[in-house]
Amino acid sequence: MKRQHAIKPTVDSRRQWGAMLQALGVATRDWASSDGLIWLHLLKTVTAGLLALGIAMLLDLQQPRIAMTTVFVLMQPFSGMVLAKSFYRILGTAVGTVAALVLGALFVQQPELYMLGMICWVSACIAAAVRYRHFRWYGFVLAGYTAALIGIPNVTEPHGLFLAAFTRAAEVAVGIVCSSAVSALIAPQRSSIALRRALQIRYMNFTVFAADVLGRGLERGQFERRFADLVDEIVGFEATRIFAAFEDPAMRSRSQHLGRLNGEFMGACARLHALHQLLKRLRASGSRRIVEAITPYFRELSALIAPQPDAVDDASRVAARLRVFQTTLPRRVRETRRPLEAAPAESLADFDTAAELLYRFVDEWIGYSETYASLAQRKPAGRQRFASRYVSKTNGFVVAFTFVRAAVAMAVVGCFWIATDWPSGGLAVIGAALACALTSTAPNASKMTVQMAVGATLATMTGYLFTCYVYPNIDGFPLLCTTLAPVLALGAFIATRKLASGYGIGFAVFFCLLAGPDNVVTYAPDLLINNGIAVTASLLLAAIVFVVVFPAGMPWLTERIKGDLRAQVVFACEGELQGLNQRFQSSTHDLTSQLRMLLTRHSRRRRDALRWMLVTLEVGHAVIDLRNEVARAPYARALHPRWSRSLERTAADLAQLFIQPDSHGLERALVSVRSATWTAQDVLETVHTDRDKRHDLQRILSCLHFIRTALLDKDAPFNAR
Template identity: 30%
Template structure:
């Protein structure tokens, strides 16, 4: 026993593995089995229709495969639309430049650059469909360069192959995949709401807690909420019941992001209040308001934990009404002459208002189908719709321009090499470089991914050679073909679902069938296989060179560009009206991208993250103050008091200290006026003053972030 005592920890660990490991393997193996079944079905149908390139139908299945049904549908739709657009451009370019390959390559390179540029600015599978519209021209037109009169035949075959692959993939997903996007949306939204309520409760219960832990929680929740927007899109594509709720869900998701900012503001406002020796708030009225908020949050957490049902929808609708009533009661108790109390009450009311708006999505998902007298009343829903705008995203114009130029140059150079060398199979190298230049452009480390893709191509070539030379000659039927390629495709899918081997799996999935080129009848030509494998693997290797030499990805430059965009948007807010949800969602998306780029660049600069969140909150307060200010007559005393603050904010990058002083002076002036106004007007003036003071505090704490668009901090970044 003592001899093997050292192995006991290992044995205990092995005993703890089976259940989760078996569950994970089971899910991945089921997905792989579905994908292979759909791919072989598409291949069989393409054979039956006697298409020229039946393997393209199976490759389409491998490319659109995903464990989530809604994602398969969304990706398939965008792939089909991208294929149609690429087919149309193929006909136009070949018709215009059939006799001048140089001009054809120039037109192709410009089209590919434009598609890559646009795909960088888009999200989800719209981005994929756009870049596919670019490189589809290569896949269709390049085989027909020497015979332009066959272009319409090539286009018809390509569209037919893609359509067969999409239909087979969709049917298999519909028959054998549960509606996991809808189920995942319900599960993740419930979990996100519970986490959000817990976050708000922590902010009110313990405002003296370590701010860094709260910051980490905010970052995690923000990433989960932004991911929910994509999941809602996939669920809407998958389920007819979710599709009509898309706008309601987006309004709720925007409000969830608003809770993160409002919770931080409320936490800081409560932290500045005087307290008794026992740590309780010295103001009994405010202490009672906080207690009421916490009690309502506890009830909300219990209701959110219940399963979806009409009763749960009614319960949440009632809590939504109570949140609105409590916010109004807290605002009614605002005293403009007591500044700390004013700010704290204003922040509490704002937090409750954002929480109320988040409940629209859970209520809509829990409610029964709409019918006479069955609709669940949503207090304040019209106000939410009025305040909400589109779901904004960060538009990386700099990155899009770089990616577009790189794709243009890579396409043109690859085409020039092919034309100058007159290599008969050089078009295959072009057909390899061009898609990779577009598809890998959105990755943080495209040069590393290109290495993994090259490994996948080499593995595909090796497996293809073994299949062609030793395995396929043993069979003379379609069943035998499936018996040979099925296990290899199964392995490719398993590799692609593992993040560590994803690009190796993609390489095997796509290029094994492409190099093998199964036809009817099957052709066993070793020379043709090697002539195809060499430019394919060479094109993958050339892709590595492209991303290392042609405008290599500058992650630190991306970080600086995001910081500049945040500062620039604050200045733009002074001259244009922006919906709160548009601001919230775009800035949170920027924060997620900022953190992701910093992690990819192996940077650890917490001051940048704090400054970015401060910029988000400043924008919130500017929008809120403008909305409140709109109720006062133009050109009056309130205008004259606020005008210096607006001018000071316009100089936030040049004189942040002066900006802080101007904001505080304006806030004090508004509070002086509020002391002589009617209660309703006094509350509005107090809310504007609270926003100005919040902005002053945030600018004062993050001066280096705003100076020259973050240049003060950017200088501290290793370059």
Template identity: 25%
Template sequence: MTEPVTSRLARLGFDVPRLGFGLRTALASCLALVLAWLMGLEHPQWSAMTVWAVSQPVRGMLVEKSLFRALGTVVGTLFGVLLVLIAGNNLPLMVVSLALWIGLCVGIGNLLSGLISYGALLSGYSATMVALLNTQQPAGQIFALGGDRLLTVMAGVVVGLVVGLIFTPRDAEDQLAGRVRRTTSDILRAMAAAFAGHSSETRTEAAHRLLADIAGTEQLFDTRAAGSLRSHRSIRALRALVQAQVAATYWIRTAHNLPEDRALGDVLTMAAARLEENAPGEQVLRSLEAALAQCPEQSTATVLRQLLDSQREHLATEGEHSGLASIRNRVVLHRDWVGARHASLRATGLLLLIGAVWIVTGWSVGAYVMLGASVMITLFSTFETPSRIMGHIFIWQAIAAVAALSCHWLLWPLATAEWQLIALLSPFILAIVPFFAHPRVASGSMDYVMALLLLSHPVLPLERSFADSVAIAAAVVSGPLLAYLAFRLIWPADARRRRRHLTGMMLNEISEMAGNPLAPVRHQIWRARLHHRLLKLIQSVSRSAESLQPVTSGGLAVLAVGDAIQQMHMLTQNQHQPPRLRRRTTLALKRLQQLRHAPLAAARSLQRLADRLQQDHHPAAWDVENAARAISLNAEFFKHPE
């Protein structure tokens, strides 16, 4: 029997679904190229580039990315046109303004998440596309260039969207909800085990495993939220449920003096079984309500109530009246202020440097160098280790430069009509499909198409000289090299540094809480944000070869310290407490403000306070002692470099 083609391709190492997606996208980009040419647009290749930019194998991502591609292009084009009108022939003003605009867009893009981040980044380099290419054409053409940019992008968005909607299957939203459901079930079983007398070591291992599972699910939320308001609301409810899961995992790790309660354990096990069986939502909620009714003490009740409320809100968003459901559990996400500031300064500095060289030397291809660098330094600024992919992009862009020069100087001179130029260019676009679908060479391959189309202007007459074509190609290919230097050497960005910044933000917030008497008021906001930061940290470590245990232990220790700080602030504000106890508590809070510099000193101060509280049989004694123990066991995590 003849082996199926798909099986043979898979045996050769090809990703068959990605091969189909790549072929579909390449054909759609050729269609957009023809359509834009038929519309009489000056740069039809921009439409083909847009198809590659918006095409996604997931329907929701396709719709939302198309939207933000359009919005980002409109904002960037308007800024570019306005800048040209204001700056005129003042090149230094244009360079400085573009560098600052790119820096602003990169900073915003690194603060935001999801496809709105992509829209912000696109607003940056769309402005450079209009303003810089305007310097390469006769004066007074800015409105024509800006209009051409908008129309070509919109044509590409429409073609990419229509083709994608025809061939892309609907998103399997239930798979993600199913993962969250299974984790909730595992958490309930771990809680039941705690009431069955399982050891703290067993519960600690369960907590580490659960955090890794939760983090693995959470990183899928941004892509699955795209496509509709209903999807966004559903993911927001799942985020609230995930934050409740983190709180429950912390309880599993730290709960103490629990009585053996077989009845409560059986109810929790029953609730877990309902989730595993995918029982109707009302049955799941009744099981959780029954467990909550039997809770022996407040901390367990708080955890179960948060799980119950979050589960109820999630089920409401999945029902027939999901549009009316409200999310009461506050969702607070991590914002990478440090990374955003560094990315903004990196992009601004690189473009100012390139612009200064262009102004001083009068470089004929300075606009193309700045354009190529702006795209690379912008789009890849959100990558965890952007320098790693720059080498692949450089190779593919160099191949694209050779392909563009070959097409322009070997084939296009044979053409007598513009449709022939497009027909001769199309095979060069289609040629990337097999490489795009093979894991060994796929990295950076899409940039081959982008560079090829950027360097190809299928309009007669062909006006450039061969020397100009080579210079422009070299200028565009220099973009990833300059970005590599910026990402790797000038202002380094890599996964280890990002993790260090993230950990630093967690610890700085602890120190700020210790010095803020109003910290108890904002405790829930702090916990929700810390939960998300902890998950982001676990996700980053999971992508490396490092052990997860130090990160999960350190993150849970930070939660313990935060809970102790809340109790300590309430102690200092209680006028009925003995003055000596309040002074000792104030001293411990001051030690915690210097936690990053002297974690063991802070732990000793907390332990002394805990001993005094135990003498008075104060209920906060265990929380303070737990924080002291957590800091001592995770001193390296807390002693974090600046």
């Protein structure tokens, strides 16, 4: 008995220790996947910066601090991001070096003309960066910024331009190599892993969203907010896919597969929105009998796609269940329709359209689930579809105004420098160019620039302390690294904060640029303060220019972008059908994302932009469906003399309505849709005995009816006017 009493506490204590260790392991994994990643990023950033500084000093380069600055401009949490940035930075640096040399050769001893050429070059590069986003943006930005960094300090000393160009290129190259090597070799954080995790989260979130919409319905505001989040995910997915392609050969080989997945996700979102809109209109119109007839299918579908614990296997199972549902759906719909045939023609058209949209949504969801499951399991896709590339679109006025803003900011600083012969004027011009470049795609460029100015001020003050009290009292590179590491880590940490990133970027970049150590340290506090004042003043001036000269959020510009968004319906009416669906969807989502970034959150203009996007997707998709169905029914042209003319008139009037939305255009479009519907009904009576042709005409009528209900929707933005 004593032995048992002696053993029992030991067993209990082991269990307690095991539970404690298990809880500690869970907590450690949670920390490692959240805050731990931030600390790892800080460690890698500081390591890469100090390594670049040491190598540049070892190679006896003129300004090793430029190599360290390059690291802080370049470093990203994921290795794929750094590799992508490095690739485009190399291209941008090479082009910028050549541009600086060419301008120097053309305008020898002519600082005014040289400055004019430099302003035009840098502004053009920044404007091109806005037009070509993602990491192409970074290549264009570096082409302009590198030219300024090399050429501006040598405006009055052209004989040193050639040597300065190659020295600066070497310093930048050291920073590129160090940041890429540290990111890829020290605990690399693969963006491909993040991409897979994001796909899983997106599939689960969309499944919950779709189940809520189909099962219980959502209020208008709640639906719009959740749908807007999906738009942001679609646009962000493309950038992440590019990152992953740079680091993972498997992801690079499956890039088309990923593109098709994003296209099918866009299609499923659009079909879900169409179902939601039609059901909302049926309830608003009081079609109780039709709602009661179609609601059981919605609820059954909601139960079929309800999320399960295992997301990967669930996608395969959901696709299999939906295939069975899709196979039996036509027969069940016909049985449900028979008792409704005595109902008015309008109500019967509502039921037919709802059934058609339900079938199309199920088809899109099956494709999306199969593609997602095959990607997650790294197997070939279940069915192959045409996959066109993601098409981004930027308004030409946005590009032109970006050029003008950058040119004005740099011209004001440059003219002041040349007129006053300010010793730190060249650095002020570089600061203005840097502000214009780094904030070119920021949602609020002036706010971020002010944050960078505050960060530059703090960097100047910290640099003064290092120049006067730290550098003179240390000896050796290890001690230098020890003193620099906390300051650099602080700047990198603040830069990871979403709402305060400008402070961190300004502090880290300008501390390295203003007070970073060189092989021969110059103890000149007055020069440091003067340079700091120049940089801060140029950043504040750039912020004022961003607010005064063609501000990004001005109503006129957002209306132009909104006009581009509405013009997507014109594209749907007139574009080539091959791959039209994905091209239409991707460019529409891209324009909407730009509007959401420019407009203030929770503002009326932002909600209006989202509603234009929703009605554009709704009508545009229906027009593309209509054109596809008409293309599958070429025999109808010979059966009715007004067939082609009525459909062409419908497309033309819809396009005109979205180009110039007004009551007259709306009335004209409704008349055209009604005329095309009558024509299709006449053809349907002609081919009624042929089952396949009858189904073709019924699908065409469903498309026309859905377009008509979308135009009559009281919540549509052109009706709100």
